[in-house]
Amino acid sequence: MRYLDEAQRKQIGFHYILENLILTTPMGVKKKRSAMPYGIKGYEELKKELDYVEEVIDRIGKHKELFEELTELFCRVKEISNSILRLKNGSTLDDIELFEVKYFSKLSDDLKRLYEGLKLEIDYISFHPLERVFAILDPEEKGVMTFHIYEAYSKKLQHIRYEKRQWEEKIVREEDEACKKELLDKRMETVVAEEEEEQVVRRRISEELKPYADHILHNLSSIGELEFLIAKAQLAVEWGAVKPEVTKGGVLCLEEASNPMVKDILKEKDKEFTRISIEMNTGVTLITGANMGGKSVTINTITLNVFLAQLGFYVFCSKAIVPVFDFVYFISDDMQSVEKGLSTFGAEIIQLKEVVGAARVTKGFIALDELARGTNPKEGKDIVQAVIAFLKEKGSFSLISTHYDGIDMEDTRHYEVNGLKYLDFDKLKKMIDLNRTKSVDILQQHMDYHLEEVQSHEVPKDALNIAALLGLDKEILEIIEKFYTR
Numbered sequence: 374m375r376y377l378d379e380a381q382r383k384q385i386g387f388h389y390i391l392e393n394l395i396l397t398t399p400m401g402v403k404k405k406r407s408a409m410p411y412g413i414k415g416y417e418e419l420k421k422e423l424d425y426v427e428e429v430i431d432r433i434g435k436h437k438e439l440f441e442e443l444t445e446l447f448c449r450v451k452e453i454s455n456s457i458l459r460l461k462n463g464s465t466l467d468d469i470e471l472f473e474v475k476y477f478s479k480l481s482d483d484l485k486r487l488y489e490g491l492k493l494e495i496d497y498i499s500f501h502p503l504e505r506v507f508a509i510l511d512p513e514e515k516g517v518m519t520f521h522i523y524e525a526y527s528k529k530l531q532h533i534r535y536e537k538r539q540w541e542e543k544i545v546r547e548e549d550e551a552c553k554k555e556l557l558d559k560r561m562e563t564v565v566a567e568e569e570e571e572q573v574v575r576r577r578i579s580e581e582l583k584p585y586a587d588h589i590l591h592n593l594s595s596i597g598e599l600e601f602l603i604a605k606a607q608l609a610v611e612w613g614a615v616k617p618e619v620t621k622g623g624v625l626c627l628e629e630a631s632n633p634m635v636k637d638i639l640k641e642k643d644k645e646f647t648r649i650s651i652e653m654n655t656g657v658t659l660i661t662g663a664n665m666g667g668k669s670v671t672i673n674t675i676t677l678n679v680f681l682a683q684l685g686f687y688v689f690c691s692k693a694i695v696p697v698f699d700f701v702y703f704i705s706d707d708m709q710s711v712e713k714g715l716s717t718f719g720a721e722i723i724q725l726k727e728v729v730g731a732a733r734v735t736k737g738f739i740a741l742d743e744l745a746r747g748t749n750p751k752e753g754k755d756i757v758q759a760v761i762a763f764l765k766e767k768g769s770f771s772l773i774s775t776h777y778d779g780i781d782m783e784d785t786r787h788y789e790v791n792g793l794k795y796l797d798f799d800k801l802k803k804m805i806d807l808n809r810t811k812s813v814d815i816l817q818q819h820m821d822y823h824l825e826e827v828q829s830h831e832v833p834k835d836a837l838n839i840a841a842l843l844g845l846d847k848e849i850l851e852i853i854e855k856f857y858t859r
Contacts, residue, residue, distance in 0.1 A: 375727065376410045377680060381703045385677040386634030390686070393612075393633075394604040397444075399452035400597025401604065408601070410683035413736065416621060416697045422685035423616055425495050429606035432491045440603070443487050446480060447600055453477055454593055461586035465572070465579045472520035474582065474589070475510035478503035479518060481592045488599065495602070498595045501588035509581050526574045533570055537563040605686055614687035617678075618694045622736070625653040625679070625770050629691040632674040647822035648691075649674050651788060653772065655736075656765045659782060660774040660824070662790025667822035668774040669705065669742050671790065675772060676703050676740045696770065700737035702728045704744060718747030725760070732767045739764065739771040746776075753777060761785065788824045 382388055396402050411419035433440055456470040466474065485500035511517070512525040524531040540560040547553045608614065612633060629648035636646040649671050651658070662668050678688040682695040704724045721744060728739055744760060745753035754777040764771040765784055 375731070376683065376701045377676075377703055381705075382680075384705065385673045385680070385703065386632050387677060387680060389634035389637075390608070390677075390681070394601075394608055396600055396604050397447045398450040398596055398600050400450070400593055401447070401600030404597040404601040405604075408684055410680075410701070411685065411697065412683075413621070413697050413699050416619070419619055419683070419685055419697055421496070423619065423687075425493075425602060426605050426609065426685065426687060427616055428493060428495075429602055430610055432493060433603075433606060433610060436491055439487055439490055443484070443599075443603070446484055446487070447596070449480060450596055451477070452593075454590065457586050457589050457593070460579055460583055461590075463583070465576045466582075467575070468521065471510060471575070471578060475507060475520045476518055477589065477593075478506040478510070481589075481596075482507070484592075484596065484599075495599075498598050498602075500592050500595055501585075503585065503588065503592070506582060506585050506589070509578060522571045522574050526578070527570055530567065530570045530574060533563055533567045537567060609687035612689065614689050615691065615693065617682040617688045617690075619682060620694060620696050622655070622696050622768075624694060625651075625696055625738075626692070626694040627651055627675060627678055627688075627690050628693070630674050630678050630693075631689040632670065632677055633689060635670055635674070649822075649824055651675060651824055652826075653770050653786065655768050655770055656785065657761050657771045657773060658786040658788065659761075659780070660772065660788045660790065661776070662774075667790055671822070671824065672703075672705075672740050672742045672772060672774055676701065676738070679738050696736070696738075698737040698770075699735040700731045701740075702731065702737065703740045703742075704728070705742040718745065721745065721747060729763065732764060732769050732771075736768045737770075739769055741771070741773045743774055743776065750777065754779060787827055789827045791823050791825055 377385070377387070379388075391405055394405060396405055411422070451473060453470070453473050456466060456473065459470075460466055460474075481500060481503050485502065488498070488500060508514075510520055512523050522530070524534060537560060540556055540563060544553060544556045544560065547556055609616075628650045630650065631646055631648050639646050647667070660668055660671060678690060678693060679695055679698075680701050681688050682693065683698060683701065688695070702724070704721055725744075728741075731737055732739065741760070745756040747753075748756070757773070757775050757777055758780055761773065761780065764773075
């Protein structure tokens with residue numbers, strides 16, 4: 374099933390979250406890129422993942438020094454999977470690859486020690502001991518992290534290198550050029566013999582290491598899993614995220630939900646993010662409100678937190694109850710499809726077709742931001758009404774924002790962005806009149822972006838007020854008002 378495409382993940386702020394995950398190992402980065410939602414069948418695994426994040430958060434508080442050591446070791450891990458796969462398939466590793474295996478075996482055992490010290494019991498993370506791997510690559514038992522083809526591997530190699538040193542000593546002492554050339558030829562013969570014997574040794578070492586290939590690959594995978602899990606936990610601690618309660622259905626509830634990407638953008642402008650609270654049931658929940666009222670940010674924020682919960686992340690709320698879904702769909706302006714030659718409306722219909730197909734067969738989360746805005750109002754309203762009627766009968770949780778008036782809202786929950794509802798209009802107008810160049814900023818500062826559940830079946834009409842506040846010509850405003858009263 375589908376869980377948002379890359380453009381949608383970026384739009385809602387998910388990529389911003391991933392960019393702020395602290396990951397240094399190639400395996401951790403790979404795990405981040407390949408992370409997938411658990412889906413309804415993975416409900417128990419998702420619950421365990423969230424428990425594991427909670428467990429790591431607990432250990433971070435109790436074992437700060439161990440985590441600092443882990444972080445330092447993570448910075449030294451290199452990606453050697455390709456070499457190990459070659460080893461497993463019978464290839465002979467070169468000196469650099471053998472050095473990297475030796476280095477990793479020691480690093481892996483150090484990570485194993487620290488992981489066991491944290492007393493974490495995570496069923497998909499474990500470390501095989503690799504002392505034997507290190508011993509194979511340290512025949513002189515010096516315990517150093519360097520590697521070369523040691524003479525201890527082969528008596529023949531020891532003899533060849535002895536001969537080579539003898540020839541080199543004679544070359545240094547010899548003054549006759551003809552004799553020196555003969556000695557150089559003799560030395561070259563031993564160099565060839567040395568290279569041949571070193572290759573024999575490399576093959577033998579690789580054969581000895583081959584039985585441990587799966588253990589090394591397992592440990593590499595565990596490093597990625599562990600680092601990704603720690604990154605989730607650290608992000609939750611640093612950004613004040615909470616553990617969502619994941620369920621098999623019932624209700625979807627987010628209290629004081631936030632969107633870190635939007636929050637940070639606003640912070641740079643000395644503005645505050647308005648936290649969002651909402652409760653949804655299966656069927657349709659509508660959001661209405663004026664243009665500039667924050668409906669799109671609201672839907673992005675809700676979708677982001679729902680999606681994070683599906684991946685086993687903590688969420689940016691004070692409290693969250695989130696069902697597990699088999700898909701998450703989000704339809705808004707799809708510029709990628711427009712660039713491919715589709716109109717905005719055409720792009721919406723292509724995506725809507727997928728939504729309808731998914732909603733027929735399983736349960737998911739559907740977010741439709743101003744659906745059918747790309748066609749004329751009469752047709753747009755009819756399409757929105759039809760989609761609502763269809764989705765009301767399905768088991769998915771559908772969140773739809775609209776500015777169309779006259780929508781039948783029976784059997785739907787209806788939230789309204791407060792907008793200008795509770796503001797002193799005259800006072801705000803005076804403020805804007807005194808500083809026309811900042812009219813939009815002043816309006817945005819005073820706009821109330823909170824959601825309020827209402828029983829009304831009407832869409833609020835703030836557009837005329839906004840037009841007046843922003844200084845639209847009085848004559849045009851009067852004409853608009855006449856149309857309003859018809």
